[in-house]
Amino acid sequence: MQFYRAHVLICGGTGCVSSKSHELKAEMEKELKALGIDNEVQIVMTGCFGLCEAGPIVIVYPEGTFYSQVKIKDAKRIVTEHLYKGRIVKDLLYYESIQQDKIKAVNEVDFYAKQKRIALANCGVIDPENIDEYIALDGYQALIKVLTQMKPEDVIEEIKLSELRGRGGAGFPTGLKWDIASQYKDDMKYVCCNADEGDPGAFMDRSILEGTPHSVLEAMAIAGYATGAKKGYIYVRAEYPIAVKRLQIAIKQAKEYGLLGEDIFDTNFSFDIEIRLGAGAFVCGEETALIESIEGKRGMPRTKPPFPAEKGIWGKPTLLNNVETFANIPLIILKGGEWFSKIGIEGSKGTKVFALGGKIKNTGLVEVPMGMTLREVIYDIGGGCPNGKEFKAVQTGGPSGGCLTKEHLDTPIGYDNLVKLGSMMGSGGMIIMDEDTCMVDIARYFLDFTCEESCGKCTPCREGTKRLKELLDRFCTGKGTFEDLDRLESLAYYIQDNSLCNLGQSAPNPVISTLTHFRDEYLAHVVDRRCPTGVCKALLQYTITDKCIGCGSCAKVCPQECIEPVGKVINEKTNRRAYVIDHTKCIKCGACIEACPPKVSAIITQ
Amino acid sequence: MKKSIADLAKIRQETLRKIQLRDKEDTNCRIVVGMGTCGISAGARPCLSAIVDEVHKRGLSNIQIVQTGCVGMCRLEPMFDVYVGNEKVTYVNMTPEKSRQVVVEHIVNKRVIQEYTIGEVEK
Numbered sequence: 253m254q255f256y257r258a259h260v261l262i263c264g265g266t267g268c269v270s271s272k273s274h275e276l277k278a279e280m281e282k283e284l285k286a287l288g289i290d291n292e293v294q295i296v297m298t299g300c301f302g303l304c305e306a307g308p309i310v311i312v313y314p315e316g317t318f319y320s321q322v323k324i325k326d327a328k329r330i331v332t333e334h335l336y337k338g339r340i341v342k343d344l345l346y347y348e349s350i351q352q353d354k355i356k357a358v359n360e361v362d363f364y365a366k367q368k369r370i371a372l373a374n375c376g377v378i379d380p381e382n383i384d385e386y387i388a389l390d391g392y393q394a395l396i397k398v399l400t401q402m403k404p405e406d407v408i409e410e411i412k413l414s415e416l417r418g419r420g421g422a423g424f425p426t427g428l429k430w431d432i433a434s435q436y437k438d439d440m441k442y443v444c445c446n447a448d449e450g451d452p453g454a455f456m457d458r459s460i461l462e463g464t465p466h467s468v469l470e471a472m473a474i475a476g477y478a479t480g481a482k483k484g485y486i487y488v489r490a491e492y493p494i495a496v497k498r499l500q501i502a503i504k505q506a507k508e509y510g511l512l513g514e515d516i517f518d519t520n521f522s523f524d525i526e527i528r529l530g531a532g533a534f535v536c537g538e539e540t541a542l543i544e545s546i547e548g549k550r551g552m553p554r555t556k557p558p559f560p561a562e563k564g565i566w567g568k569p570t571l572l573n574n575v576e577t578f579a580n581i582p583l584i585i586l587k588g589g590e591w592f593s594k595i596g597i598e599g600s601k602g603t604k605v606f607a608l609g610g611k612i613k614n615t616g617l618v619e620v621p622m623g624m625t626l627r628e629v630i631y632d633i634g635g636g637c638p639n640g641k642e643f644k645a646v647q648t649g650g651p652s653g654g655c656l657t658k659e660h661l662d663t664p665i666g667y668d669n670l671v672k673l674g675s676m677m678g679s680g681g682m683i684i685m686d687e688d689t690c691m692v693d694i695a696r697y698f699l700d701f702t703c704e705e706s707c708g709k710c711t712p713c714r715e716g717t718k719r720l721k722e723l724l725d726r727f728c729t730g731k732g733t734f735e736d737l738d739r740l741e742s743l744a745y746y747i748q749d750n751s752l753c754n755l756g757q758s759a760p761n762p763v764i765s766t767l768t769h770f771r772d773e774y775l776a777h778v779v780d781r782r783c784p785t786g787v788c789k790a791l792l793q794y795t796i797t798d799k800c801i802g803c804g805s806c807a808k809v810c811p812q813e814c815i816e817p818v819g820k821v822i823n824e825k826t827n828r829r830a831y832v833i834d835h836t837k838c839i840k841c842g843a844c845i846e847a848c849p850p851k852v853s854a855i856i857t858q
Numbered sequence: 859m860k861k862s863i864a865d866l867a868k869i870r871q872e873t874l875r876k877i878q879l880r881d882k883e884d885t886n887c888r889i890v891v892g893m894g895t896c897g898i899s900a901g902a903r904p905c906l907s908a909i910v911d912e913v914h915k916r917g918l919s920n921i922q923i924v925q926t927g928c929v930g931m932c933r934l935e936p937m938f939d940v941y942v943g944n945e946k947v948t949y950v951n952m953t954p955e956k957s958r959q960v961v962v963e964h965i966v967n968k969r970v971i972q973e974y975t976i977g978e979v980e981k
């Protein structure tokens with residue numbers, strides 16, 4: 253490998269790849285060659301940088317210059333100006349990295365300055381397809397450490413000390429899980445990595461696999477050593493082709509170096525990893541359904557107990573953890589559990605990755621210490637709602653979580669705090685909603701998802717989610733009644749209490765939390781037959797305001813002939829009157845709005 | 859091929875040297891080469907290549923090599939600044955050969971080559 257004076261890091265995460273980062277790389281390489289400096293400048297495809305909103309992202313080191321939304325035609329300018337002549341191309345810089353003519357490096361812009369990266373430490377720094385770069389940043393040192401200096405009990409003790417909790421949703425203490433899994437003796441035991449990531453809007457697991465796949469492999473081998481397992485499975489959805497490819501490359505490289513396989517570092521410890529592709533069903537993220545799916549059966553949950561630690565894959569003891577959980581392990585081993593437990597707050601240690609989506613300026617992936625407030629994440633890092641709109645709510649925990657409102661913004665983020673407020677951490681999805689979002693419609697949106705994804709094994713979930721969804725449909729179309737509201741509420745609690753797995757148990761959460769925090773919006777839909785935000789089209793009312801000049805343009809185009817000049821008198825002499833819409837006949841086609849002269853604009857919807 | 863723990867340590871060291879410049883906080887030394895039109899036409903490019911090559915050959919780590927624009931003393935080009943800690947030394951009228959000497963003397967042996975510096979030349 254050669255020495256390069258400059259490194260150009262191009263994001264190779266799914267977001268940036270779809271905005272053509274591969275083509276950008278090819279174009280830059282061509283330009284570098286043309287100038288004869290291709291042996292001085294290295295171009296590296298890395299994992300996700302997190303600020304997906306601004307992709308494709310290009311970062312040039314040693315300066316740390318942060319270019320955003322780079323088009324293929326910009327490749328030539330970056331190469332000839334920056335890399336050849338050393339002049340930063342200012343108009344391509346990320347908007348925040350140039351202020352009063354001072355150019356900030358990538359680690360100085362607000363989006364990154366407040367983050368703390370442990371799970372994503374290597375993401376956007378190394379080439380994920382090059383094992384040497386992972387090794388350079390202490391990769392596989394944790395595995396060496398456990399195999400040469402630690403007994404399995406020591407490893408488990410260290411994880412317990414870190415107080416790490418599962419990042420897949422339930423937040424179960426990881427050290428305890430490893431301890432339990434290590435107790436069961438059998439001829440075969442497994443370690444399994446849950447990379448199903450079914451929560452719509454969450455993509456931290458994908459980014460970890462795309463950006464630093466070896467972290468997960470190393471952690472799984474460590475888990476194998478600690479629990480006495482020889483074989484690992486990674487269950488990843490086939491909809492993540494880049495992640496799958498990078499995993500395959502990583503496994504191949506690790507095997508070539510003898511970091512996976514027989515007799516690792518001549519220590520008698522053997523461990524092997526296989527990939528299993530899932531078809532992208534939400535329920536297959538549930539651990540027992542996932543195990544069924546790995547065994548080649550239809551993905552439906554089993555009853556627990558027995559838990560996977562006792563009877564998992566092929567009925568054998570299985571340790572199952574989430575991708576992000578694993579990604580924390582190597583650093584915990586290297587820096588010590590105590591180091592990790594110093595980050596965060598009581599009950600929630602370390603960092604958590606959140607996927608910011610919805611009505612927020614900086615859509616993307618952020619990793620922050622636990623205990624940071626929602627306000628800091630949403631405003632300081634996320635940049636708040638775009639277009640000056642007001643923040644209304646944030647849904648944490650995806651379709652299984654709940655929404656939190658303005659008054660919760662100063663809550664320190666942690667497992668227990670979020671549950672107390674009726675939401676949950678989940679896998680770390682954060683969907684931000686602004687003043688234009690209808691909370692009834694949002695609840696319906698999530699129910700639509702869970703209803704679709706219910707596996708059908710148990711009745712409360714299969715039938716219940718459907719009925720919930722129908723009730724929500726009634727509210728959104730103006731047919732809801734007070735009885736419906738009661739039914740909605742009691743059914744929601746019934747499903748919560750009676751479903752087999754957590755999919756059903758948590759499916760009503762969006763309904764319950766919107767009912768708690770935004771009951772007045774439900775009431776508006778029922779009592780006034782009105783959607784305060786105007787999202788539920790069926791509830792819109794067209795009204796002619798005082799601005800009407802009585803020209804009659806609207807009446808001429810109305811297909812229902814339901815607009816008539818029966819309003820107040822506009823002109824005493826001619827007795828001209830303002831027009832009025834008969835709401836009982838209006839079909840809300842919108843033709844009148846278009847016909848109203850733009851200067852007048854007297855017709856509004858509300 | 860299967861690697862031993864010692865092999866891994868070697869890979870780690872070698873690769874780290876190459877990717878270290880992605881860590882902005884971790885630099886010992888910066889070489890800033892003038893790459894204005896004046897610099898380039900006076901022959902700054904071959905100097906830059908020579909520096910890169912010499913740094914590579916000597917296996918030096920934590921060295922940033924960056925370019926900058928014209929600093930207004932075009933008649934002294936090619937020129938570059940070497941920063942070690944807070945100390946800055948400006949070398950002028952450089953050639954590829956002299957550039958290599960600077961890398962060896964100034965950075966490896968920690969001895970400033972006085973006769974090439976702007977102070978001497980401008981006397």
Ligand SMILES: Cc1cc2nc3c(=O)[nH]c(=O)nc-3n(C[C@H](O)[C@H](O)[C@H](O)COP(=O)(O)O)c2cc1C
Nearest residue numbers: 418419420446449450537538539573574577754755
């Ligand atoms: C419907 C449903 C979907 C789930 N989806 C995921 C998922 O996509 N990824 C994940 O890691 N855990 C998911 N879980 C949680 C897993 O069942 C399990 O708790 C977790 O993978 C354990 O790993 P951890 O202890 O490291 O968090 C899901 C659970 C349910 C009920």
